[in-house]
Amino acid sequence: MDSFSVPEVVVLRLPLYVRALSQLRDGGTDVVSSQQLGSLLQMTPAQIRKDLSYFGRFGKQGRGYNVRFLLHELREILGLDREWRACLIGVGRLGHAIINYPGFSPEGFKIVAAFDGDSDQVGTSIGGFKVRPMEDLAEVVNEMKISIGIVAVPASQAQEVIEKLIENKVKGILNYAPVAPQVPMNTVIRNIDPVLSLQSMTFYLR
Amino acid sequence: MDSFSVPEVVVLRLPLYVRALSQLRDGGTDVVSSQQLGSLLQMTPAQIRKDLSYFGRFGKQGRGYNVRFLLHELREILGLDREWRACLIGVGRLGHAIINYPGFSPEGFKIVAAFDGDSDQVGTSIGGFKVRPMEDLAEVVNEMKISIGIVAVPASQAQEVIEKLIENKVKGILNYAPVAPQVPMNTVIRNIDPVLSLQSMTFYLR
DNA sequence: ATAACTTTGTGAATGTAATCACTACTTAAA
DNA sequence: TTTAAGTAGTGATTACATTCACAAAGTTAT
Ligand SMILES: NC(=O)c1ccc[n+]([C@@H]2O[C@H](COP(=O)([O-])OP(=O)(O)OC[C@H]3O[C@@H](n4cnc5c(N)ncnc54)[C@H](O)[C@@H]3O)[C@@H](O)[C@H]2O)c1
Ligand SMILES: NC(=O)c1ccc[n+]([C@@H]2O[C@H](COP(=O)([O-])OP(=O)(O)OC[C@H]3O[C@@H](n4cnc5c(N)ncnc54)[C@H](O)[C@@H]3O)[C@@H](O)[C@H]2O)c1
Numbered sequence A, B: 001m002d003s004f005s006v007p008e009v010v011v012l013r014l015p016l017y018v019r020a021l022s023q024l025r026d027g028g029t030d031v032v033s034s035q036q037l038g039s040l041l042q043m044t045p046a047q048i049r050k051d052l053s054y055f056g057r058f059g060k061q062g063r064g065y066n067v068r069f070l071l072h073e074l075r076e077i078l079g080l081d082r083e084w085r086a087c088l089i090g091v092g093r094l095g096h097a098i099i100n101y102p103g104f105s106p107e108g109f110k111i112v113a114a115f116d117g118d119s120d121q122v123g124t125s126i127g128g129f130k131v132r133p134m135e136d137l138a139e140v141v142n143e144m145k146i147s148i149g150i151v152a153v154p155a156s157q158a159q160e161v162i163e164k165l166i167e168n169k170v171k172g173i174l175n176y177a178p179v180a181p182q183v184p185m186n187t188v189i190r191n192i193d194p195v196l197s198l199q200s201m202t203f204y205l206r
Numbered sequence C: 001a002t003a004a005c006t007t008t009g010t011g012a013a014t015g016t017a018a019t020c021a022c023t024a025c026t027t028a029a030a
Numbered sequence D: 001t002t003t004a005a006g007t008a009g010t011g012a013t014t015a016c017a018t019t020c021a022c023a024a025a026g027t028t029a030t
Helices: A008-026 A034-041 A045-053 A067-078 A093-100 A134-143 A155-167 A194-205 B008-026 B034-041 B045-053 B067-078 B093-100 B134-143 B155-167 B194-205
Strands: A064-066 A084-089 A109-116 A129-133 A148-151 A172-175 A188-191 B064-066 B084-089 B109-116 B129-133 B148-151 B172-175 B188-191
Touching (some): A008 A034, A008 A045, A008 A067, A008 B194, A034 A045, A034 A064, A064 A067, A084 B194, A093 A109, A093 B093, A109 A134, A129 A134, A134 A155, A148 A155, A155 A172, A172 B194, A188 B194, A194 B067, A194 B148, A194 B172, A194 B188, B008 B034, B008 B045, B008 B067, B034 B064, B084 B093, B084 B134, B093 B109, B109 B134, B129 B134, B134 B155, B148 B155
Parallel strands (some): A084 A109, A084 A148, A109 A129, B084 B148, B109 B129, B172 B188
């Protein structure tokens, strides 16, 4: 069951299942069928069953899936049964919003340090953190065992910052800058880019 | 050449080409080969050529693509040769960040109105706009010819707000709330969800 | 007990997307 | 002018993803 034997599209869907199952659990549902889950997520029951079958047999014929059990299994599969420490690079407008966003922490993603290249920013306090200079990156990432970097610097600086993160063994990058960064194979990058989303949307709106 | 005869994955990639071509143009490059574009975007030249071939023949054998010409054609294909008017629903922390984000406007996406359900917010001024009450949505969307709705309300309110937008003939939705909204076939929705991105990333980091 | 339903898990079949590989053409150098 | 190198466009091929469809197993009602 190594990572490469599972299609990436399947991995991308697992978090959707996790979210739906969390909601069902919070709503008091104990058991759910692939049919119900499918109508909730607008996908076919067969696809859900096939996706899950890459990882094991979690359901019961004639009945469905135990919500809490399946949720627990999926969280384990995705590595969500532990805490992930992240650092933020760039504490401008977006950086502020990210640090103050309460949505990461309950899911186990903790921002534990913030950096900025501007000496006017360094030393200021944001959301409980002292902003640190980029020179401290190596030391802090290493000491705090940070494995994810969140990049919120201007587009022109993004590639450089990302390379610095990778040099320091950060293996996961969440990039908000509107660029297509070049990263080595063993680095996992995810881009958040609302403009790209809008630009593909308009094709269907014309 | 109707929308449905083009694979959606292809449409999702076109904005990447648009961005890369814009950068090349700004950098003074006149001509680019699928090879070069491919190494810039980390994809195979064949895929780029195949993608473009759905829409026409834009290149010259032995030479490559004229950057400005291809850029113009792609912008036209995507419907980016016009201005798109959008409204924002929910002017909390994220809403503020979105309204003040300078990245939409240069790409032709103009936020022209902001709404909020909280009477304390209504009437306040943000980024040059008076925040309007939800009751005005129908009238304003119609009069200002708004075709895109940007949703930045709490998750619990998102489905309801999205339905209200759709009732008023808004056909494109950019949703920031962490939910999987149900929308009719003729509505185009794009979700921005950094937590989902992180949750699929960790699968590869474990 | 039995019968009528329900639902999973999964090979097989179908559908979709990416890549290959070649022709036709362009450019630039010899 | 001729030759060598480079590139687009595209059918054919290969690889990948989704859906189908059904046996096996569990559930509910009588
Ligand atoms: N994806 C999104 O939703 C979204 C939304 C808004 C902004 N953005 C993007 O996020 C980025 C930041 O936007 P913003 O509005 O916060 O910009 P900003 O100018 O307000 O902030 C950028 C910060 O990065 C710092 N910085 C610059 N170069 C640096 C470097 N080399 N190393 C470390 N820090 C550096 C600056 O000092 C500044 O504090 C931009 O690329 C913008 O396009 C993305
Ligand atoms: N995708 C992202 O990057 C990202 C980042 C931050 C926040 N979020 C999400 O965006 C949403 C907003 O986050 P926030 O931090 O700005 O929250 P917030 O509470 O600061 O703001 C929400 C705003 O929506 C308004 N609102 C509530 N119900 C409404 C309704 N029915 N109609 C109209 N307006 C209504 C509220 O009055 C408030 O002004 C949340 O769902 C949050 O999870 C997403």
